[in-house]
């Protein structure tokens with residue numbers, strides 16, 4: 146049974162975590178089999194991901210019920226906030242690994258392959274014809290000649306889209322705090338739409354890259370960093386947009402009050418984080 | 434001293450002890466639990482199990498190395514065993530043991546009713562068995578388990594079959610588990626302290642975990658990124674670590690060790706915390722230089738982010754890099770030295786007694802310091818050209834990890850077991866376990882310094898006959914150390930289920946801190962209402978000056 150422990154709410158036991166563990170096992174176990182060309186992996190992975198989705202709905206569902214029932218106090222709220230902040234920090238560090246790979250390749254490994262510094266001998270013996278430049282797919286032209294996307298077309302547009310979505314969600318948040326329901330719903334919906342349009346453009350850009358530019362995941366280090374960075378970012382935008390949609394539904398149902406709407410704020414933080422990552426991407430992947 | 438008055442069961446109860454509402458039914462109790470004590474127990478039992486699985490792999494390795502030549506194992510199997518041994522010990526034995534200790538003790542030490550996010554706490558644990566199911570399961574898959582070493586350097590690590598994807602996914606799961614565990618610990622410490630438990634009054638163990646949790650959140654995602662790049666290099670045609678495509682295998686090493694060095698501090702900082710609790714108790718003196726201890730942990734954590742390339746001195750780095758990483762690494766010896774001297778000063782003129790936890794703690798101080806010294810030796814770039822990838826490095830990290838981290842965990846187990854179980858363990862058998870382990874571990878690892886300095890490479894199933902004697906000694910020490918750990922299990926089982934000697938609330942005459950104010954065994958729920966904290970209840974007294 147759930148108990149309010151003196152000042153703090155300690156929730157009762159829950160079967161959702163173990164369901165989530167089975168979901169994870171199915172998802173990654175299935176993916177592992179699939180990657181090794183054992184085809185039952187695919188359905189196993191699908192079941193695992195399905196379980197994870199069920200778990201998320203179930204788990205958050207019970208948290209929402211408890212929250213609406215008024216079990217949570219200020220301290221629980223602070224715990225949730227800390228949880229979200231540190232989760233976002235861990236995401237920042239995940240992206241840092243890929244940005245690190247990009248910087249390392251650009252400042253060290255590519256110039257060294259071109260013969261700079263202690264790379265002189267590698268260059269002399271293996272690839273004397275290679276001169277370092279960025280973008281590159283390496284001395285062996287892995288993936289074949291390719292060209293890159295101009296930053297001033299779709300990427301610039303996408304930057305503007307995401308930045309405006311940062312504004313719209315702030316307006317929505319403000320509306321929530323001042324109790325303007327209609328404005329809240331409109332601007333939150335606008336945020337979701339901006340995110341969706343961003344994703345649509347991103348998909349279009351990928352299609353362009355593959356079809357017309359011969360820029361693929363296999364285009365050497367440029368293709369690797371380009372697609373992994375923008376790809377993981379796109380994944381996060383997708384997640385963020387889904388969470389925003391859920392928030393829209395919860396706003397419509399009247400789950401939030403002027404001063405009790407942490408879920409909304411958490412998603413807003415996440416959205417801003419995705420925004421900031423994009424600015425880094427735009428600068429370091431596209432412009433520079 | 435031991436239990437001051439074993440016969441009298443403690444009568445001090447906190448408000449809630451009377452109506453324990455432990456869930457009934459095995460599944461409900463353990464699978465769905467949100468109780469920090471039950472989850473702590475799960476972590477500790479899991480860790481002990483992994484300790485024995487990883488340990489049995491080590492026994493096979495030492496059996497093969499008993500004599501030169503190939504006796505028992507195929508070279509591939511040998512490589513599989515060294516890889517798995519390390520992964521299981523690091524991610525399955527040492528780290529979960531500290532998380533288990535943190536789960537049990539942190540709420541009790543800061544006067545909190547439970548962890549801040551109890552359901553997530555459950556998930557953090559319950560991911561682990563599945564992660565290790567995947568990891569250990571690889572042994573039975575086509576092509577066997579991973580053989581490229583726990584560091585998973587490409588291109589070698591990508592040569593495997595099935596195991597590559599599964600190893601990477603297992604690491605992802607462990608990472609998710611660690612990150613959630615760490616988030617929980619930070620939220621608990623920052624948000625759940627009882628009124629009056631100021632940050633600078635917390636037990637050093639709690640401080641060490643706060644900083645460790647920060648390290649975990651900062652570097653586990655980086656490891657996840659590194660192995661994800663391995664995955665896409667292997668299966669999706671990326672070129673992160675292929676020179677032909679403009680990447681660089683050395684880049685993997687940089688990313689990996691950016692995680693890897695903080696990781697070794699993740700495995701030792703909580704140990705520092707444990708030792709900083711035990712030594713004052715059995716010296717009957719408050720810890721010497723409380724604030725210096727806290728700041729030393731923080732500076733070690735900070736430095737751990739800027740020393741990673743000392744694992745790569747021979748890989749071909751620019752000279753400036755070698756020098757930077759050499760000096761930065763050596764700097765770590767300063768805060769580490771502060772800690773060692775403070776432990777010594779705590780004991781100085783104390784009225785010492787030598788119960789098992791204290792014995793392990795003292796052995797820790799001495800033997801960890803040996804490991805620290807060999808670490809500083811490895812940090813000297815020109816010297817490390819000789820040591821790199823030899824048994825000298827193996828000796829170094831086993832001194833810091835076995836006689837450091839693992840000894841601290843055992844010390845903690847003896848120290849808090851009476852609080853957990855309500856019973857005293859057998860001091861006699863505890864001491865036998867201690868002496869047997871301490872002597873054998875030195876027989877096991879000390880000779881490895883010599884063969885290492887003489888040039889015996891690590892991760893190799895066969896070796897030059899010149900190294901035969903020391904290897905045989907080392908193997909004998911290994912089997913002896915392995916067997917000694919059976920005593921440990923015996924002592925624990927006896928203590929929990931059979932011991933008739935009841936523990937008092939305070940358990941140890943010199944023990945201070947909130948956890949010693951609740952009865953033994955600690956009731957299912959403690960501090961349901963925040964305790965009123967007075968200075969004499971603090972672990973180290975009033976240290977705010």
Ligand code: HEM
Pocket residue numbers: 584697698700701743744762763765766769804805806807808809811812813817820821822826829830833834837838
């Ligand atoms: C004063 C403190 C320390 C210093 C200066 C230090 C330095 C070093 C250096 C330079 C190496 C690389 C040696 C080589 O590969 O040639 C190394 C390896 C290692 N150290 Fe330490 N270390 C210290 C403490 C620790 C601690 C506390 C731990 C863990 C609890 C640890 C665990 C390891 C491990 C696991 C390796 C080997 C990794 C591998 O190659 O598989 N060290 N250390």
Ligand SMILES: [Cu+2]
Pocket residue numbers: 693694697740741743744
């Ligand atoms: Cu290191």
